Amino acid sequence: MTLSFLIWSTVIAALISFWWQGDRVKSIAMTHVYRYFKEQKLQLLDQTMVLKGVWPVRDSEGSLRLRRRYSFEFTSTGEVRSQGTVELLGARLGQLHLDPHLIPKDDDRSLH
Numbered sequence: 001m002t003l004s005f006l007i008w009s010t011v012i013a014a015l016i017s018f019w020w021q022g023d024r025v026k027s028i029a030m031t032h033v034y035r036y037f038k039e040q041k042l043q044l045l046d047q048t049m050v051l052k053g054v055w056p057v058r059d060s061e062g063s064l065r066l067r068r069r070y071s072f073e074f075t076s077t078g079e080v081r082s083q084g085t086v087e088l089l090g091a092r093l094g095q096l097h098l099d100p101h102l103i104p105k106d107d108d109r110s111l112h
Contacts, residue, residue: 065090
């Protein structure tokens with residue numbers, strides 16, 4: 001084996017590992033969103049989340065983690081699309097942000 005082969009093998013293994021972990025974290029993000037949406041009676045549209053960014057940051061204990069931000073569309077009425085984002089710090093939920101949207105309550109719609 002040559003040194004070049006070992007270096008390229010390591011780079012490819014690191015990329016596969018990064019992709020695999022990213023897929024696992026995306027599943028965790030979707031679980032958080034589904035759970036919140038079930039409580040709030042909202043619906044995730046297209047059942048998709050799009051990765052918008054990955055940044056290295058330090059958590060509250062000072063450890064280096066990756067912050068991933070995903071965006072998605074949802075609806076509260078079935079008619080209007082709204083935007084939302086979810087951020088994860090490592091595999092933990094950082095924040096969930098939803099644009100203002102209507103919530104139907106007993107045939108009365110109010111801004112949420």
